[in-house]
Every structure is written in C-alpha cells, then in structure tokens.
Amino acid sequence: MTPPINVAVLGATGRMGAEAVRAVESAPDMELVAALGRSDPLESLLDARATHVVDLTVPDSTEANVRFAVRHGLHAVVGTTGWTDRRRAELGELLAGHPETGVLIAPNFALGSVLASAFAARAAKYFESVEIIELHHPDKVDAPSGTAVRTAELIARARAEAGVPAGPDATETSLEGARGADVDGVRVHSVRLRGLVAHQEVLFGGAGEQLTLRHDSFDRASFMPGVLLGLRTVGVRPGLTYGLDGYLDLGR
Amino acid sequence: MTPPINVAVLGATGRMGAEAVRAVESAPDMELVAALGRSDPLESLLDARATHVVDLTVPDSTEANVRFAVRHGLHAVVGTTGWTDRRRAELGELLAGHPETGVLIAPNFALGSVLASAFAARAAKYFESVEIIELHHPDKVDAPSGTAVRTAELIARARAEAGVPAGPDATETSLEGARGADVDGVRVHSVRLRGLVAHQEVLFGGAGEQLTLRHDSFDRASFMPGVLLGLRTVGVRPGLTYGLDGYLDLGR
Amino acid sequence: MTPPINVAVLGATGRMGAEAVRAVESAPDMELVAALGRSDPLESLLDARATHVVDLTVPDSTEANVRFAVRHGLHAVVGTTGWTDRRRAELGELLAGHPETGVLIAPNFALGSVLASAFAARAAKYFESVEIIELHHPDKVDAPSGTAVRTAELIARARAEAGVPAGPDATETSLEGARGADVDGVRVHSVRLRGLVAHQEVLFGGAGEQLTLRHDSFDRASFMPGVLLGLRTVGVRPGLTYGLDGYLDLGR
Amino acid sequence: MTPPINVAVLGATGRMGAEAVRAVESAPDMELVAALGRSDPLESLLDARATHVVDLTVPDSTEANVRFAVRHGLHAVVGTTGWTDRRRAELGELLAGHPETGVLIAPNFALGSVLASAFAARAAKYFESVEIIELHHPDKVDAPSGTAVRTAELIARARAEAGVPAGPDATETSLEGARGADVDGVRVHSVRLRGLVAHQEVLFGGAGEQLTLRHDSFDRASFMPGVLLGLRTVGVRPGLTYGLDGYLDLGR
The missing domain is CATH 3.40.50.720 (NAD(P)-binding Rossmann-like Domain)
Incomplete structure (x- = not known):
C-alpha cells in the first residue's frame, strides 16, 4: 500500500x-x-x-x-x-x-471554474459571437470579476490567433452601459444580487445554436x-x- | 353550439x-x-x-x-x-x-412574455435586489430592448410604491459598462448573440435565495x-x- | 413612532x-x-x-x-x-x-419559492405544455421534493378547472424513468447533485415560446x-x- | 489565391x-x-x-x-x-x-453540441455527481434522445477508466420515474415541451460548486x-x- x-x-x-x-x-x-x-x-x-x-x-x-x-x-x-x-x-x-x-x-x-475557463478558450474560435455574464453577491467591490476578465482575455487571444473577427453587433442606439464592458473585444456583464455567491456564464452563439458554459460557486x-x-x-x-x-x- | x-x-x-x-x-x-x-x-x-x-x-x-x-x-x-x-x-x-x-x-x-412582466411587477417589492438580462440576435439596433425597458419601469414603480430602497451594490472600481444600463434604478444588461431570437431574464435576489423569471421567444x-x-x-x-x-x- | x-x-x-x-x-x-x-x-x-x-x-x-x-x-x-x-x-x-x-x-x-408556486398556478392554463425539474443535494431521501409535488398539484388543478388537456407527448419508445414521475398528469424530474442545496424550475411551453420560473434556495x-x-x-x-x-x- | x-x-x-x-x-x-x-x-x-x-x-x-x-x-x-x-x-x-x-x-x-459532448467527457472524472437533462419538442418519439444517450455513455466510460464511483444518491422513497433513466449509471431526464427544438444540459456537481454545459439547437x-x-x-x-x-x- x-x-x-x-x-x-x-x-x-x-x-x-x-x-x-x-x-x-x-x-x-x-x-x-x-x-x-x-x-x-x-x-x-x-x-x-x-x-x-x-x-x-x-x-x-x-x-x-x-x-x-x-x-x-x-x-x-x-x-x-x-x-x-x-x-x-x-x-x-x-x-x-x-x-x-x-x-x-x-x-x-475550483475545478469547475478552471475547467470552464479551459473549455471556453477551446470553444472560442468556433462561434461567431461570445459574451460573458458574471453574477456575484452585492458586497463585491470590483466589476467585472477577475475571473471574468481572465476568461475574456483567454477567449480574445484564442480568437485572435485563429483570425476570428469581432462578434456581430448592429446596435445603433443604446443606453449607456447596456452592452456591458469591453474586455479585448469580448462583452462582459456584471450582475450584483443579494443571495448569490460567485457565478459565471460564457455564452457562445452561432447560426441556429448556442453553447453555454456555466459555473456556480456556492461555498468555499x-x-x-x-x-x-x-x-x-x-x-x-x-x-x-x-x-x-x-x-x-x-x-x- | x-x-x-x-x-x-x-x-x-x-x-x-x-x-x-x-x-x-x-x-x-x-x-x-x-x-x-x-x-x-x-x-x-x-x-x-x-x-x-x-x-x-x-x-x-x-x-x-x-x-x-x-x-x-x-x-x-x-x-x-x-x-x-x-x-x-x-x-x-x-x-x-x-x-x-x-x-x-x-x-x-406572447403570453409568456406578458405573464413574465406581470409576475415581475408583483414580485418586485419582496426582494432586496433585482436586475434584468435581455438577450437577442445581433441584428437588433437598439439596446436594451423595449420590453426590457418596460419591465424595468414596472418593477421600479412597484418598488417605489412599496418604499423599497435601491438594491445594494458595493462596486467601487468598475470597467465602463460592466454594471449595465440604469433604467429607473434597475440595472439592465443587453446580450447580442448570433443564433438567438428574443429572450429575457428577470433576476430577483434576497438573503439566501434567487427567483428567476425567464421568457424565450423562438418564433413569430x-x-x-x-x-x-x-x-x-x-x-x-x-x-x-x-x-x-x-x-x-x-x-x- | x-x-x-x-x-x-x-x-x-x-x-x-x-x-x-x-x-x-x-x-x-x-x-x-x-x-x-x-x-x-x-x-x-x-x-x-x-x-x-x-x-x-x-x-x-x-x-x-x-x-x-x-x-x-x-x-x-x-x-x-x-x-x-x-x-x-x-x-x-x-x-x-x-x-x-x-x-x-x-x-x-422562502418568499421566492412561495411566489414561484403562486405564479406557476396562475400561468398553468395558458400553455400547452408544463413540466417541473427539481434539483437537490444528494442526501435528500425523497424524490420528488414535497414542494415539487405541491406545485404540480396546484398546476394540475388550475389546468383541470380551465379545461386544458394534458400536454402533448409523442413518446413511443422510452427508457424506464426518462420521462419523469407523473403527478396528476404533470411530469416531474428529480436531479440529485453534490454541491446543490434546493432548486426548482417550472417550464411552460407554447407555440414558439417558453416561460421558466426558477427558484434557488442557497441557505436557510x-x-x-x-x-x-x-x-x-x-x-x-x-x-x-x-x-x-x-x-x-x-x-x- | x-x-x-x-x-x-x-x-x-x-x-x-x-x-x-x-x-x-x-x-x-x-x-x-x-x-x-x-x-x-x-x-x-x-x-x-x-x-x-x-x-x-x-x-x-x-x-x-x-x-x-x-x-x-x-x-x-x-x-x-x-x-x-x-x-x-x-x-x-x-x-x-x-x-x-x-x-x-x-x-x-452542430459544433456546439459536439463541443459540449467532448467537454463533458473531459470533465466527467473531476466531479462526484453528474446528470443529464435533455429537452425537446413534444413530437419526438424516443426518450432519451440519441445524443443524450451517447453523452451519458462517454461520461460513464471516462469515469470508469478513472475509477470514479457512482454519484451519491440517498433516495429512499421515490415516485416511479422521478430519478430519470439510468444509462450506464448516469441519470438522464427527458423533458418534452411545445415550443422547444433540441436542448441538452450536462450538470456536474462537487463540494460547493456546479458546472453546467448547455447546448441549444434552435434551427437546422x-x-x-x-x-x-x-x-x-x-x-x-x-x-x-x-x-x-x-x-x-x-x-x-
């Protein structure tokens, strides 16, 4: 043994x-x-x-x-x-x-978070569109979360290396902030909600389909x-x- | 008959x-x-x-x-x-x-959309926090969607009538746009993704719990x-x- | 005062x-x-x-x-x-x-859970299809949860009173259990997953649209x-x- | 050129x-x-x-x-x-x-579906619990979907190779079907809802966290x-x- x-x-x-x-x-x-x-x-x-x-x-x-x-x-x-x-x-x-x-x-x-980031980087070049939503408790002082910024950077790098252009966006009139923060060309949205802990969704969209990678951290x-x-x-x-x-x- | x-x-x-x-x-x-x-x-x-x-x-x-x-x-x-x-x-x-x-x-x-808005207005005063995420195809020219703005207005009015204060938010440092658009005090986030049609989530958060009202429109x-x-x-x-x-x- | x-x-x-x-x-x-x-x-x-x-x-x-x-x-x-x-x-x-x-x-x-049940009963008669997914920690001894059974009963009663027929289902060949439990004609699915606490989704479907009412209990x-x-x-x-x-x- | x-x-x-x-x-x-x-x-x-x-x-x-x-x-x-x-x-x-x-x-x-299956197989050995929910239109004649069965088989094989035991489940009393179908030890739940096309979620759970891989097919x-x-x-x-x-x- x-x-x-x-x-x-x-x-x-x-x-x-x-x-x-x-x-x-x-x-x-x-x-x-x-x-x-x-x-x-x-x-x-x-x-x-x-x-x-x-x-x-x-x-x-x-x-x-x-x-x-x-x-x-x-x-x-x-x-x-x-x-x-x-x-x-x-x-x-x-x-x-x-x-x-x-x-x-x-x-x-957190294994799930590390896996979700790794998968997001691998999926990044196969879809026209990608955005990130991160959701946390309202006592958090920074937005977006560090994990969301790093995930966006990984995705942006993978897309750049593969020559994938920026996601399509026909927005002409917008309320300030509606389309989220721009991290290397990837839109990141930060939700702050009492009751939550730490959660993140990476949304990929292509013709007729969507792939979502979500991670929830409920506890240390x-x-x-x-x-x-x-x-x-x-x-x-x-x-x-x-x-x-x-x-x-x-x-x- | x-x-x-x-x-x-x-x-x-x-x-x-x-x-x-x-x-x-x-x-x-x-x-x-x-x-x-x-x-x-x-x-x-x-x-x-x-x-x-x-x-x-x-x-x-x-x-x-x-x-x-x-x-x-x-x-x-x-x-x-x-x-x-x-x-x-x-x-x-x-x-x-x-x-x-x-x-x-x-x-x-759309019955589901009308019901979701009505339910959101009724739930609005019972939770500390509320935010809206709307997700549409990338050919949409306005952000947020008209439905999301109307839903936010209904929620804001219900909270004001009940004397509910603004949701908690300790954000000190933020990338521009990360926290979404402010519609009468309700944060609204607009996602644009190829493959989507028209989708909306209203997220309510209170101590230890979350209530989510989601509507998906797939088709006319x-x-x-x-x-x-x-x-x-x-x-x-x-x-x-x-x-x-x-x-x-x-x-x- | x-x-x-x-x-x-x-x-x-x-x-x-x-x-x-x-x-x-x-x-x-x-x-x-x-x-x-x-x-x-x-x-x-x-x-x-x-x-x-x-x-x-x-x-x-x-x-x-x-x-x-x-x-x-x-x-x-x-x-x-x-x-x-x-x-x-x-x-x-x-x-x-x-x-x-x-x-x-x-x-x-839990306000969110009580509201979700009340909304589900009100929405029940407006959709062709409805199913419930409840998700809990794996130490729970009963399936489905009591809340899911009560929600299904409320939905079934509302549909019966309005004369709404059973949801469509063309299933011909099925693995045992795949289509969930039948509670007064409403299908209920029980997920057991380490890390979860207590969560429930009521899914309504009609032509071209879906309405989802989700409640998450993270904490007592x-x-x-x-x-x-x-x-x-x-x-x-x-x-x-x-x-x-x-x-x-x-x-x- | x-x-x-x-x-x-x-x-x-x-x-x-x-x-x-x-x-x-x-x-x-x-x-x-x-x-x-x-x-x-x-x-x-x-x-x-x-x-x-x-x-x-x-x-x-x-x-x-x-x-x-x-x-x-x-x-x-x-x-x-x-x-x-x-x-x-x-x-x-x-x-x-x-x-x-x-x-x-x-x-x-569908790239998203193929990626989701591949990611699910890679993640399978890192979590205590895993279950699959597939959701389709109600005209589908088989349950679970072929894709869900294949995904479950891939996951089961990866867990077996890594020596991961079956997921924990303390269920003692259950309505028939509540816990889904058993595909090589992986529970699979089939939802049938008017308005849907073809959707699948693989849910992984570990201590304090959840990883969700979701694919939506909206269109051919x-x-x-x-x-x-x-x-x-x-x-x-x-x-x-x-x-x-x-x-x-x-x-x-």
Missing part, C-alpha cells in the same frame, strides 16, 4: 486554511502532520516530517514560505495571491537547483477538491506549474 | 398577418371571412360579415382601420405599433359612442395564442383595453 | 430557531423578548410580555404551543410541520373564540424574510391563515 | 440538403458545382468536376454514394444515418486503396457551420474519420 502523503498546512487559522485542514484530515491517502499559524516557526515543518505543504497565508509571507519549502525539498501547493511575474521567475530559478521538487501556484482551485468548500488534486499531483510534476489547469487532463 | 367568430385579418400579406391567417384558419371556433392586403377596401369587411378584425398593418393605416371597425360595431384586436397616448384617448372617445364594442391594443402578444408563432385569446375575449370586454395582461386571469 | 413588535421564539436552540433569533434581533421594528428552548415553560412568554410568537419546534409540541399562545391572545407564526387537516380545524375552532388573534401556519417561508437564511413578513402581518389578519401566499399581495 | 473547393450536394432536394446548398453557395471559399436529387445519376458528379461531396441522402443510398465518391477520388462529408460498424469497416478497407481520399461521417454537425441552420468545417478539412485528413470532434482542435 502506498504510504500517505504527509501534509503541512500553512495559514491554518485562516478561513481557507481551516477548510484545508479539514479536507486533508478527511482524505484517506493523506496525513496532516502540521497546521501552522502566523507565529509558528517554519522549522516545525521539518520536525513534523512533512513532505508536502499547502500555503494559504498572505501575500507578505507566501514567498518566504515557499522558498523555505523548496530549499528543503518539500513540494508546495500555493493558493495565496501576490505571485507577480518577477516572484515566479525567481522561484523558477530556485527550483532549477532542486530538480525533484514541484510547486503549483493556482489563482483558482469548492476549492478543496482542487487543493487535494494539487497535493496528489505536485510530487510527480517537478518545477513550477502556474494554474491548476496544468494538472488537468484536458487533451485527447 | 356556439357559432364561430367571423374574423377578418387586415395586413394579411405581411409576415405577422400571414401567421394570423393560418392561426385563425386552424382555430376550431373561428372562421376566416376576409384577409385584406394593403390595397383592399375596408368596405369588404362588411360584405364578408366580419364581426371581429385583427389589425396587423402599419402605423400609418392602423388608426383609420380601427376607427372604421368601431364605427361599424366590429370588435378589434390590434398588434400594430404607433398607438400614442393621444391616439388612444381619441379612440376611447369614439368607443364611448359604441358601448358594446371592444378594442384590444397589445404591444406584445409565439404571438398567435395571444391573438386568438384576444379574439375570444374582446367581444365581451367593451371599451378600450391596452395590454394583453388586461385579459389575463392573474388575480386570486 | 410605532412601538416595536415583542417577539418570542420557540425552539430557539434548533437551527431554524437560532436563525430566527438572529433575524428578529436585526429587525429594526421588532424586539426579541424571549427565546425558549425545549424545557423552558410557556408561562415565561407572559412574563416577557410577548405579543407575537414564532414556533419553530417539533411536530409533537407545536400544537400545544400554538393553542397556549392563542388562549393568551398572542399572535403566532408557525413553521413547524405536522399540522394535519384535523389539527388545523380544531385550531380554527379555538380561534373563533379569540376573534382578534391571528395565526399563520406556513409550510414554506432564505426563510427569514418570510418569517419577518409573517410577524409584521399576523397581527392584522385575525383567524387562521394557511400558507404564506395568503399574506402576499399578488392580485391586480 | 487558393482556388475554391468544388462541392456537390447529394440529397439536395431534402430539407437538410437544401440548407447545405444555400450554405455552400454563401461560402466565399466554395463553389457549388452540382446539386443532385434522388434520380440524378452519380456520373454527373464527374461531369461537374466536383472534388468534394456532401451526402445528405437516406440510409438506403448513402453507402453506394460514398463508395462511388471514394473510387473516383472525391472527398466526402456524410451526414446520413445508417453507417453501422460493418459498413464503416468495409468503407475503411476501400479507403485503404485510395490513400489520398478522406471521408468524414458525422452523426452530429446550426448544422451548416459544421458541414462547412468538414468540407474545409476532409481534403487534408485522408482515411475515415467518425465524428466531427475528430476535426476539432480540443487539445492543449
């Missing part, structure tokens, strides 16, 4: 971290060997004989955490934001000296299957992977 | 008129006694012994047609646009002298059940009725 | 009761004067000078609770199940002797606006009201 | 064939060189110097048509049903002797972009391809 994966959770006292602690404890093929809060020393990872770490801390400390893990040969799954291009490049250099160690940095762990628990998938895969994928889609089996 | 309703279609050579001809011919309780095109004289309505007329002509001729019908005691179901407040007021005066004659002027004959045929319902009802509803909802049984 | 409504919550230690305690505490026009658990004596309602009670207990105790309230002139809003026809009839007799006291017994407090919090509406209304609606729709303003 | 593709349509007098004639005539990179009805001799394909044929005939004649085309080096795009395993195997043998000739046999030409026109894509690709894909997804770019 395969021995369990020895996992340490960093940021275990935060909301996401607490979810991760529960998820790892419930996974039959994992053992939770450490759950560190803000003031716990990183050395305790070594005492606990962790082989994998999950970093769900804050932008200020994630870089030091992950570099510590890599230097000690621990694989890392990272959900903290703040990983700029420069930080990722420097981490890549460090990883070059540790050729057996893997790191996954994922802006989004939606991130945990992606975290566990990351932990199960990172040990056999040395180097730096950016985005959970890099671990998904989407090819033929 | 009740004798059939003797129906004349005006504008029978147009697309809507041709549909109406087919619908009347198929209705077991109606007889098509005349189908008039642009150049046929209105007097032929009398020769044909029509008791009801359907006017699906053009804004320039609908007023003369309907006034002719009323003066001869024929009930009229009218789908032509162009009936301004003034025209309707003048028609009301004419009808005062013909107390047994009924006229229905309906901007929309969707207007015909409303036209037939109008013909069956107009004879027992003397005077002027504006809007098919006036004939629907929506009360308790 | 109107004095606040003095509310006592019965069953305050249950999950629904605890939500109700929070909701009453947050309502600007209410004061929580008592929150009783299983072993607290009902007399404490009188000591606390409650004028309204919310009963969210269990079928075994709800009848005694409500009858106690009525005998002391307290208005009651009841969400507990177990109110059979006989129990309701006996409560009606008791209320006849307390002509100023009101009781609301509501099988469902969805019942609280209905509880508060009940508390605000029960004092001016003496006698027994069964179903929250009796308090909603759905007429013209 | 690339010379146009010389296309002949077989079955040009049928409904699909007539659509194909229009589509080829409108395509800037194609020339319609022949449009054959039932009684036209196949030799006229040669006289017309066709290089590609579209077969939209009937099961009885499609095999002879395609074999004629292959023997004369014409590439063929085939939408006719009736291509059993045996017929396809025999065609494969014939093609072995014509190594530069390509044939595409596609049970479905939805098949034409797939037919044109087939014509543009078949000439550079020698041998037999079964299913339009074989021509789509779905990999990384």
Whole structure:
C-alpha cells in the first residue's frame, strides 16, 4: 500500500486554511502532520516530517514560505495571491537547483471554474459571437470579476490567433452601459444580487445554436477538491506549474 | 353550439398577418371571412360579415382601420405599433359612442412574455435586489430592448410604491459598462448573440435565495395564442383595453 | 413612532430557531423578548410580555404551543410541520373564540419559492405544455421534493378547472424513468447533485415560446424574510391563515 | 489565391440538403458545382468536376454514394444515418486503396453540441455527481434522445477508466420515474415541451460548486457551420474519420 502523503498546512487559522485542514484530515491517502499559524516557526515543518505543504497565508509571507519549502525539498501547493511575474521567475530559478521538487501556484482551485475557463478558450474560435455574464453577491467591490476578465482575455487571444473577427453587433442606439464592458473585444456583464455567491456564464452563439458554459460557486468548500488534486499531483510534476489547469487532463 | 367568430385579418400579406391567417384558419371556433392586403377596401369587411378584425398593418393605416371597425360595431384586436397616448384617448372617445364594442391594443402578444412582466411587477417589492438580462440576435439596433425597458419601469414603480430602497451594490472600481444600463434604478444588461431570437431574464435576489423569471421567444408563432385569446375575449370586454395582461386571469 | 413588535421564539436552540433569533434581533421594528428552548415553560412568554410568537419546534409540541399562545391572545407564526387537516380545524375552532388573534401556519417561508408556486398556478392554463425539474443535494431521501409535488398539484388543478388537456407527448419508445414521475398528469424530474442545496424550475411551453420560473434556495437564511413578513402581518389578519401566499399581495 | 473547393450536394432536394446548398453557395471559399436529387445519376458528379461531396441522402443510398465518391477520388462529408460498424469497416478497407481520399461521417454537425459532448467527457472524472437533462419538442418519439444517450455513455466510460464511483444518491422513497433513466449509471431526464427544438444540459456537481454545459439547437441552420468545417478539412485528413470532434482542435 502506498504510504500517505504527509501534509503541512500553512495559514491554518485562516478561513481557507481551516477548510484545508479539514479536507486533508478527511482524505484517506493523506496525513496532516502540521497546521501552522502566523507565529509558528517554519522549522516545525521539518520536525513534523512533512513532505508536502499547502500555503494559504498572505501575500507578505507566501514567498518566504515557499522558498523555505523548496530549499528543503518539500513540494508546495500555493493558493495565496501576490505571485507577480518577477516572484515566479525567481522561484523558477530556485527550483532549477532542486530538480525533484514541484510547486503549483493556482489563482483558482475550483475545478469547475478552471475547467470552464479551459473549455471556453477551446470553444472560442468556433462561434461567431461570445459574451460573458458574471453574477456575484452585492458586497463585491470590483466589476467585472477577475475571473471574468481572465476568461475574456483567454477567449480574445484564442480568437485572435485563429483570425476570428469581432462578434456581430448592429446596435445603433443604446443606453449607456447596456452592452456591458469591453474586455479585448469580448462583452462582459456584471450582475450584483443579494443571495448569490460567485457565478459565471460564457455564452457562445452561432447560426441556429448556442453553447453555454456555466459555473456556480456556492461555498468555499469548492476549492478543496482542487487543493487535494494539487497535493496528489505536485510530487510527480517537478518545477513550477502556474494554474491548476496544468494538472488537468484536458487533451485527447 | 356556439357559432364561430367571423374574423377578418387586415395586413394579411405581411409576415405577422400571414401567421394570423393560418392561426385563425386552424382555430376550431373561428372562421376566416376576409384577409385584406394593403390595397383592399375596408368596405369588404362588411360584405364578408366580419364581426371581429385583427389589425396587423402599419402605423400609418392602423388608426383609420380601427376607427372604421368601431364605427361599424366590429370588435378589434390590434398588434400594430404607433398607438400614442393621444391616439388612444381619441379612440376611447369614439368607443364611448359604441358601448358594446371592444378594442384590444397589445404591444406584445406572447403570453409568456406578458405573464413574465406581470409576475415581475408583483414580485418586485419582496426582494432586496433585482436586475434584468435581455438577450437577442445581433441584428437588433437598439439596446436594451423595449420590453426590457418596460419591465424595468414596472418593477421600479412597484418598488417605489412599496418604499423599497435601491438594491445594494458595493462596486467601487468598475470597467465602463460592466454594471449595465440604469433604467429607473434597475440595472439592465443587453446580450447580442448570433443564433438567438428574443429572450429575457428577470433576476430577483434576497438573503439566501434567487427567483428567476425567464421568457424565450423562438418564433413569430409565439404571438398567435395571444391573438386568438384576444379574439375570444374582446367581444365581451367593451371599451378600450391596452395590454394583453388586461385579459389575463392573474388575480386570486 | 410605532412601538416595536415583542417577539418570542420557540425552539430557539434548533437551527431554524437560532436563525430566527438572529433575524428578529436585526429587525429594526421588532424586539426579541424571549427565546425558549425545549424545557423552558410557556408561562415565561407572559412574563416577557410577548405579543407575537414564532414556533419553530417539533411536530409533537407545536400544537400545544400554538393553542397556549392563542388562549393568551398572542399572535403566532408557525413553521413547524405536522399540522394535519384535523389539527388545523380544531385550531380554527379555538380561534373563533379569540376573534382578534391571528395565526399563520406556513409550510414554506422562502418568499421566492412561495411566489414561484403562486405564479406557476396562475400561468398553468395558458400553455400547452408544463413540466417541473427539481434539483437537490444528494442526501435528500425523497424524490420528488414535497414542494415539487405541491406545485404540480396546484398546476394540475388550475389546468383541470380551465379545461386544458394534458400536454402533448409523442413518446413511443422510452427508457424506464426518462420521462419523469407523473403527478396528476404533470411530469416531474428529480436531479440529485453534490454541491446543490434546493432548486426548482417550472417550464411552460407554447407555440414558439417558453416561460421558466426558477427558484434557488442557497441557505436557510432564505426563510427569514418570510418569517419577518409573517410577524409584521399576523397581527392584522385575525383567524387562521394557511400558507404564506395568503399574506402576499399578488392580485391586480 | 487558393482556388475554391468544388462541392456537390447529394440529397439536395431534402430539407437538410437544401440548407447545405444555400450554405455552400454563401461560402466565399466554395463553389457549388452540382446539386443532385434522388434520380440524378452519380456520373454527373464527374461531369461537374466536383472534388468534394456532401451526402445528405437516406440510409438506403448513402453507402453506394460514398463508395462511388471514394473510387473516383472525391472527398466526402456524410451526414446520413445508417453507417453501422460493418459498413464503416468495409468503407475503411476501400479507403485503404485510395490513400489520398478522406471521408468524414458525422452523426452530429452542430459544433456546439459536439463541443459540449467532448467537454463533458473531459470533465466527467473531476466531479462526484453528474446528470443529464435533455429537452425537446413534444413530437419526438424516443426518450432519451440519441445524443443524450451517447453523452451519458462517454461520461460513464471516462469515469470508469478513472475509477470514479457512482454519484451519491440517498433516495429512499421515490415516485416511479422521478430519478430519470439510468444509462450506464448516469441519470438522464427527458423533458418534452411545445415550443422547444433540441436542448441538452450536462450538470456536474462537487463540494460547493456546479458546472453546467448547455447546448441549444434552435434551427437546422446550426448544422451548416459544421458541414462547412468538414468540407474545409476532409481534403487534408485522408482515411475515415467518425465524428466531427475528430476535426476539432480540443487539445492543449
């Protein structure tokens, strides 16, 4: 029988971290060997004989955490934001000296959301028209959502590469804002509604047909299957992977 | 057995008129006694012994047609646009002298659409949040659709009468247009997609729940059940009725 | 200024009761004067000078609770199940002797769900076809949901009263179960999916169009606006009201 | 400039064939060189110097048509049903002797539908739960639709290969049919509604999230972009391809 994966959770006292602690404890093929809060020393990872770490801390400390893990040969799954291009490049250099160690940095762990974005990029060139509707709770401060903007950019790039022209639009008279925001030529509409959590629809239209890719996030628990998938895969994928889609089996 | 309703279609050579001809011919309780095109004289309505007329002509001729019908005691179901407040007021005066004659002027004959608007107005005061998404083919020249604007106005009026405040919205940073058009405080989003016909969603949100009223128009045929319902009802509803909802049984 | 409504919550230690305690505490026009658990004596309602009670207990105790309230002139809003026809009839007799006291017994407090059912009953006779899809978490033990069965019964009754025939269905060969369950002639489909809470769609179809009424319950919090509406209304609606729709303003 | 593709349509007098004639005539990179009805001799394909044929005939004649085309080096795009395993195997043998000739046999030409099926197969192993809802006009004689059955089979196979267990379902008491048909362990629900054309939803559920893949076919026109894509690709894909997804770019 395969021995369990020895996992340490960093940021275990935060909301996401607490979810991760529960998820790892419930996974039959994992053992939770450490759950560190803000003031716990990183050395305790070594005492606990962790082989994998999950970093769900804050932008200020994630870089030091992950570099510590890599230097000690621990694989890392990272959900903290703040990983700029420069930080990722420097981490890549460090990883070059540790050729057996893997790191996954994922802006989004919800499998359904990651799959929907990947499918949207693949479908993009096959339809005349495409628009995005994202729907969130009304306490959200930005519109459109970051996920919707990234999805629009992926779609726009795929269409540009395939030489697909902008979608048809005969609008002559319009109330301001009716046709949504323009993200690289893709219209994005942001709905804010009490009761909702986080939802997104990508609508593709062609002659006589429509294809809709919809993702609903009802709960923070939606991130945990992606975290566990990351932990199960990172040990056999040395180097730096950016985005959970890099671990998904989407090819033929 | 009740004798059939003797129906004349005006504008029978147009697309809507041709549909109406087919619908009347198929209705077991109606007889098509005349189908008039642009150049046929209105007097032929009398020769044909029509008791009801359907006017699906053009804004320039609908007023003369309907006034002719009323003066001869024929009930009229009218789908032509162009009936301004003034025209309707003048028609009301004419009808005062013909107390047994009924006229229905309906901007929309699709039962589902009329019901969705009526339900939206009734639900409006019970939810913190409400937004509208309308989706149409990309050859449409105006955004939002007229139906969406009217629905938003109905909702806004119902909320104002009940003293419901504007929906919550914490947006601080937004791409221009992302939050849609503002119609009397109700956000309206217009999607244009090849393959679609005419579709509308009214989304209501409250703590922990969402109510969605969606209508899809796939085909011009969707207007015909409303036209037939109008013909069956107009004879027992003397005077002027504006809007098919006036004939629907929506009360308790 | 109107004095606040003095509310006592019965069953305050249950999950629904605890939500109700929070909701009453947050309502600007209410004061929580008592929150009783299983072993607290009902007399404490009188000591606390409650004028309204919310009963969210269990079928075994709800009848005694409500009858106690009525005998002391307290208005009651009841969400507990177990109110059979006989129990309701006996409560009606008791209320006849307390002509100023009101009781609301509501099988469902989610405003959106109650509205969707009411709208579905009103729309039922205007469409050739109607089917229901209900979607729930996979731990639910019954299929279809009670709400879906009641909605189907309301629809079937409305269609029968209007003389609308069964929906068209040319199916000749079918896998067992594909066409759903038959509830008084209305097809009902039950989906069970991890991640969902409680959702229902009523689909109406006519020539060239579709009307969809969808309700999503994401959270137990969805019942609280209905509880508060009940508390605000029960004092001016003496006698027994069964179903929250009796308090909603759905007429013209 | 690339010379146009010389296309002949077989079955040009049928409904699909007539659509194909229009589509080829409108395509800037194609020339319609022949449009054959039932009684036209196949030799006229040669006289017309066709290089590609579209077969939209009937099961009885499609095999002879395609074999004629292959023997004369014409590439063929085939939408006719009736291509059993045996017929396809025999065609494969014939093609072995014509190594530069390509044939595409596609049970479905709607790009959105083909993409939705392909995406569903890829997503299948990442979610605990999956069910399918297909919705069609009420004149359809079989339930579930062939497309829904094929999609369920693809999903079931992908889950079996990945060792994913059956979706959770705690149902204890159920009305007959409520939980749909069981296709290889995947529940499939068939809705029949006047006004609809052909629609399908694949619903995936995991902890706290849902992924929905929906396809709507509003019109026979939805098949034409797939037919044109087939014509543009078949000439550079020698041998037999079964299913339009074989021509789509779905990999990384």
